[in-house]
Amino acid sequence: MNTIIRGKTAKLSRRTFVIGSAAAGGGLALGFNLPSGFGEAAAQGAVGGGTEVNIWVAIKPDDTCVIRIARSEMGQGTITGLAQLVAEELECDWSKVTTEQITPGTNLARKRAWGEMGTGGSRGIRTSQDYVRRGGAAARIMLLQAAADEWKVPVGELKVANGVITHAPSGRSVSYGKVAAAAAKLEPPDPKSIKLKDPKDWKIAGKPLKRLDTADKLNGSKVYAIDVQVPGMLCAAIKDCPVFGGKVKSFDAAKVTGMPGVRKVMTVKDTAVAVVADTWWRAKSALDALPIVWDEGAGATQSDATIAAHLKEGLTAKETNGSRQNGDALKAIETAAKKVEAVYSTPFLAHACMEPMNATVKISADKAEVWVPSQNVEASLAALSEGSGVPIGKCDVHRLDLGGGFGRRGGTQDYVRQAVVIAKEFPDVPVKLIWSREEDQAHDFYRPISQCRLSAGLDGDGKLVGLHVRVSGQSINATLNQAAIVNGRDMRQLQGFAEEPGDAQLGYTVPNLLIEYVMRNTHVPVGPWRGVNTNQNGVYMECFIDEVARAAGKDPLEFRRALMEKHPKHLAVLNAAAEKGDWGKPLPPGVHRGIAQFMGYGSYSAAVAEVSVSDQGKLKVHRMVLALDCGHAVNPDQIAAQVEGSVAYGLTATLYGECKVKDGRMVDLNFDSYEIMRLAEMPKVETVIVPTYDFWGGVGEPTICVVAPAVLNAIHAATGKPVRSLPLKNVRLV
Amino acid sequence: MAKLNINGSIRDVEVEPDTPLLWVIREQVGLTGTKYGCGVAQCGACSVHINDEVQRACSIRVGDVRPSDRIVTIEGLSPTSSHPVQKAWAALDVPQCGYCQSGQIMAAAALLRRTPKPSDQDIDDAVNNICRCGTYQRVRAAVHLAANDTSRT
Numbered sequence: 001m002n003t004i005i006r007g008k009t010a011k012l013s014r015r016t017f018v019i020g021s022a023a024a025g026g027g028l029a030l031g032f033n034l035p036s037g038f039g040e041a042a043a044q045g046a047v048g049g050g051t052e053v054n055i056w057v058a059i060k061p062d063d064t065c066v067i068r069i070a071r072s073e074m075g076q077g078t079i080t081g082l083a084q085l086v087a088e089e090l091e092c093d094w095s096k097v098t099t100e101q102i103t104p105g106t107n108l109a110r111k112r113a114w115g116e117m118g119t120g121g122s123r124g125i126r127t128s129q130d131y132v133r134r135g136g137a138a139a140r141i142m143l144l145q146a147a148a149d150e151w152k153v154p155v156g157e158l159k160v161a162n163g164v165i166t167h168a169p170s171g172r173s174v175s176y177g178k179v180a181a182a183a184a185k186l187e188p189p190d191p192k193s194i195k196l197k198d199p200k201d202w203k204i205a206g207k208p209l210k211r212l213d214t215a216d217k218l219n220g221s222k223v224y225a226i227d228v229q230v231p232g233m234l235c236a237a238i239k240d241c242p243v244f245g246g247k248v249k250s251f252d253a254a255k256v257t258g259m260p261g262v263r264k265v266m267t268v269k270d271t272a273v274a275v276v277a278d279t280w281w282r283a284k285s286a287l288d289a290l291p292i293v294w295d296e297g298a299g300a301t302q303s304d305a306t307i308a309a310h311l312k313e314g315l316t317a318k319e320t321n322g323s324r325q326n327g328d329a330l331k332a333i334e335t336a337a338k339k340v341e342a343v344y345s346t347p348f349l350a351h352a353c354m355e356p357m358n359a360t361v362k363i364s365a366d367k368a369e370v371w372v373p374s375q376n377v378e379a380s381l382a383a384l385s386e387g388s389g390v391p392i393g394k395c396d397v398h399r400l401d402l403g404g405g406f407g408r409r410g411g412t413q414d415y416v417r418q419a420v421v422i423a424k425e426f427p428d429v430p431v432k433l434i435w436s437r438e439e440d441q442a443h444d445f446y447r448p449i450s451q452c453r454l455s456a457g458l459d460g461d462g463k464l465v466g467l468h469v470r471v472s473g474q475s476i477n478a479t480l481n482q483a484a485i486v487n488g489r490d491m492r493q494l495q496g497f498a499e500e501p502g503d504a505q506l507g508y509t510v511p512n513l514l515i516e517y518v519m520r521n522t523h524v525p526v527g528p529w530r531g532v533n534t535n536q537n538g539v540y541m542e543c544f545i546d547e548v549a550r551a552a553g554k555d556p557l558e559f560r561r562a563l564m565e566k567h568p569k570h571l572a573v574l575n576a577a578a579e580k581g582d583w584g585k586p587l588p589p590g591v592h593r594g595i596a597q598f599m600g601y602g603s604y605s606a607a608v609a610e611v612s613v614s615d616q617g618k619l620k621v622h623r624m625v626l627a628l629d630c631g632h633a634v635n636p637d638q639i640a641a642q643v644e645g646s647v648a649y650g651l652t653a654t655l656y657g658e659c660k661v662k663d664g665r666m667v668d669l670n671f672d673s674y675e676i677m678r679l680a681e682m683p684k685v686e687t688v689i690v691p692t693y694d695f696w697g698g699v700g701e702p703t704i705c706v707v708a709p710a711v712l713n714a715i716h717a718a719t720g721k722p723v724r725s726l727p728l729k730n731v732r733l734v
Numbered sequence: 735m736a737k738l739n740i741n742g743s744i745r746d747v748e749v750e751p752d753t754p755l756l757w758v759i760r761e762q763v764g765l766t767g768t769k770y771g772c773g774v775a776q777c778g779a780c781s782v783h784i785n786d787e788v789q790r791a792c793s794i795r796v797g798d799v800r801p802s803d804r805i806v807t808i809e810g811l812s813p814t815s816s817h818p819v820q821k822a823w824a825a826l827d828v829p830q831c832g833y834c835q836s837g838q839i840m841a842a843a844a845l846l847r848r849t850p851k852p853s854d855q856d857i858d859d860a861v862n863n864i865c866r867c868g869t870y871q872r873v874r875a876a877v878h879l880a881a882n883d884t885s886r887t
Contacts (some may be wrong), residue, residue: 045833074831075867077828078828128745207852211827214824214827215831216832217832218823218829219809219811219815220765220767220808220809221766221809223766224766224833227760229764260750279757279762281761352866354867355771355831356770402831403769403832403833404833405831438773491737571770644872647868648865648868671771671774671776678863679857679865679870679874680859685871
C-alpha cells in the first residue's frame with residue numbers, strides 16, 4: 001500500500017491516507033512506510049516535555065516517562081495498551097508513565113516518523129505493536145549505554161528494573177531521568193537487531209492495568225472537541241439537504257438575521273445551510289427558524305420499499321460482483337437428499353456516537369488549525385489544507401479524544417470540510433461547528449443495507465454437502481473507495497467469508513461452496529460501522545447454519561464442529577465459549593441457548609447466549625459468554641471492556657437498530673425513535689480470552705459479529721422459529 | 735438575564751429565557767462537563783442535580799429556573815473527585831470514551847442519595863442514560879460498589 005492522490009471530489013476511505021490538492025488537481029504523495037528508525041527524527045528535538053530519547057519515548061528529569069501515541073483514543077483503550085507495550089520494553093516504572101499524542105502536523109514535519117495514524121479496523125495496537133515495542137526497547141538500550149559510558153563499565157554488567165539502572169559490581173545506580181540527556185545523543189540501535197521480549201516474560205503488558213485516561217472523565221474536566229473554547233470563537237449550526245444528493249434551492253435569511261447573536265447565514269457546498277452566531281444555541285435557534293427550500297433531486301423517490309425491491313432483484317440477478325467457490329454447490333444442493341433455503345435481511349444503521357459530529361476551525365493567512373474528534377487525524381489535516389488553501393505544512397490538528405467513533409469519524413471528514421468552508425468566511429476567527437443530534441442521524445455514513453439468500457444441501461446422514469450464499473446489498477467501497485473495486489469485483493462486502501486465513505476467514509469447510517456478492521447501491525451513503533460487514537454476514541451465516549443443523553437433526557454445536565476440523569483456531573474459540581457457556585447443561589425453565597462463531601479483524605470470536613421469550617413474545621437476554629482469540633492480550637481488563645461494549649452495541653442493533661428511509665430521507669432523527677439499548681436490558685457478560693500468542697489480532701470490533709446470531713439462535717431454540725430479519729422490534733416472536 | 739445558583743456560586747447570565755439550561759451551563763457559564771447528546775431528554779448526557787434531584791438540563795428552560803434552585807453539575811459533585819460514585823467508577827474503570835459518564839455519575843449519585851442500598855431493579859429504573867460504548871455492566875457494578883463504600887456519609 002503506498003500512495004493515493006486525488007482531487008477534491010475524491011471519495012476517501014478510512015484506510016487510505018489522502019492528501020489532495022484541488023488547485024493542482026494532484027496532491028502530495030505520502031507513503032505508508034512503517035517507522036523504521038529512531039535517529040533522524042530524534043535529532044530534531046522534543047515534541048513536548050522531557051528529553052526525547054527517540055520518537056516514542058521522552059524522559060523528564062524527575063523520571064517521568066512520556067510515551068508518545070500516534071493513534072486516536074475513542075474509548076477503546078488504545079492509549080493505555082500502546083503505553084503498556086512501550087513501557088514493557090523500556091523497563092520503566094509504570095507509575096511514572098504519562099502519554100502524549102502526536103499531531104499529524106508534527107508527524108508530517110518529521111517525515112511521518114510515527115507512521116500511519118489512522119485508527120479504525122481494530123488496528124490501533126495490532127499494526128503498530130512491533131515498531132512501538134522496538135521503540136521502547138531502543139530507548140532502553142540507549143539509556144543503559146549512557147549509564148555504561150558514564151561509569152566506564154561494560155553495558156553487559158548493567159541491569160535495569162523500574163527505570164533504575166544498577167551496576168552490581170560497583171554498587172552504583174542511576175535513574176532514567178539522570179541519563180536521558182546523554183542517551184539522546186547516542187546512535188540508536190538498528191531496530192532490526194533488537195530482540196523483543198517473549199510475552200511470557202511480560203510484567204506490564206499482558207496485565208489488567210488500570211486505564212491511564214480515566215481521572216478527568218469522572219469530574220467533567222476532560223475536554224472533548226465539542227467542549228473546546230477558543231478566545232473569540234463563534235459557533236455554527238448546519239442543516240444539509242435531508243434527501244441525500246439534494247441541494248439548497250433558496251432560503252430567506254432576512255427572517256433570522258435579526259435574531260440574537262446571529263452573524264451570518266450561508267450555504268455550504270451547495271447542499272447545506274449554516275447559521276453562524278455567538279453561541280451554538282442561538283445559531284441552532286436561528287437555523288430552526290430559517291425557511292429553506294430544497295432541490296431534493298432524484299433521491300426523493302426512494303423509500304424502504306424501493307430499496308428492498310432493488311436488493312431483492314439482486315438475489316437472483318445473473319451478474320455478480322465477486323465470489324469464492326469450491327466444488328459445484330448449485331448441483332450438490334439440487335441433488336441433495338434434503339434442501340434448506342432462507343432469505344435474510346439487515347437494515348441501514350447509524351453510528352450514533354454520543355458526541356455529535358463537530359469541528360472548530362481557525363483560518364489565518366499563513367496558518368490553519370482544527371480542533372476535532374477524528375479517527376484519522378491525517379485525513380483531518382488534509383481536509384483542512386485542501387479546504388482552506390493554506391499549505392499543509394502550515395496546518396495542524398488539535399486532536400481531542402473522541403466521544404465515540406465506531407467508524408464514523410474516519411477518512412470522510414465531511415464535518416471538517418463543512419467547518420472549513422464556514423470558517424473561511426471569518427478570517428482569524430475560530431468557528432465551532434456542531435451538528436445537532438438530528439443532523440447526525442440524518443447525515444451519517446450508514447452501515448450498509450443488504451439481503452442474503454442461502455441454500456444448503458444435506459445428504460441422507462445429515463451431512464452438509466453444499467452451501468450457496470448470495471449477499472445482495474450496498475457497497476462501502478462504492479461510497480468511499482471506488483478504486484478498491486476492480487473490474488466490478490468488490491470482496492469487502494463478503495467480509496468473514498474469506499478462503500484465505502489471517503483476517504476474516506470462514507471457519508467451515510464445505511465440499512461444495514459458492515459465496516457471491518451482488519452490488520446493489522442506493523442513494524444513501526454507507527461506511528464502516530463497528531465490525532463492518534462481519535455484522536451482517538455473521539447473522540446470515542451463523543443463523544442459517546443453525547437452521548441447517550436443525551434440519552439435519554443435529555446439535556448446533558456438534559454440527560459446527562464437524563465442519564471445523566481444518567480450522568483449529570476457530571474451533572478452539574467455539575469450544576471455549578461452549579464450555580464457559582455451559583453448552584448442553586440444564587437451564588432454568590423457559591431459558592434457551594444459542595451459539596455462534598465468526599472471524600474478523602484477525603481475531604476469532606464465539607458466543608453463547610441465554611434468552612427467554614415470554615408468552616407475550618417479550619425477549620430477555622439473560623447472559624452472554626463471549627470467547628476471543630486475539631493472539632496477544634495486551635490488557636485483559638480492557639479487552640473485557642471492549643467485549644462488554646460490543647455486546648451493548650450489537651444488542652442495540654439486534655433489538656432496535658433500523659434507519660428507515662421515506663421520501664429519500666432518514667425518518668428516525670433522535671433517540672426517541674432511534675432507540676438505544678439501556679442498562680436495564682444489558683445481560684450479564686462473561687469474557688473468555690484465549691490468546692495463542694502466535695499472531696496479533698484486533699479487539700475493538702471482532703466480537704460484535706457473534707452477538708446478534710447467538711441471540712437469534714437462542715430465540716430460535718426458544719420459539720422453534722428462525723428470525724430472518726432485523727431489528728427484533730419489528731418481529732413478533734410468538 | 736437570569737440568576738443561577740450553580741455549584742454554590744451565584745451566576746448572572748445574559749440569555750434568552752427559553753434557552754435550555756444545558757446550553758447556559760455550557761456556553762454562558764462555561765462548565766462543559768455537562769454534555770449535549772440529544773436535546774430531547776432521552777440520553778441523559780446532560781444530567782445535573784437541581785435541589786438534589788437528577789434532571790435533564792437540555793429540556794429545562796433557564797427562565798423556569800429560580801435563583802433559589804440549587805444546581806449541581808459534575809464539576810460540583812465533589813471538590814476532589816472523591817464522591818463514592820467517582821471512586822467506584824475509578825476502581826472499576828467504568829468509562830470508555832467517557833462522554834456520557836458525567837450523566838451516568840450524576841444519575842447514580844442521585845439514586846444513592848435517595849436509595850442508599852439500591853437493588854438491580856432500582857438501578858435499572860434510575861440509571862437509564864444512554865452509553866454507546868456499552869459500559870452498562872460496569873455502571874451497575876460500580877453503583878453497587880459505591881453503595882457499599884463504608885466511608886460514605
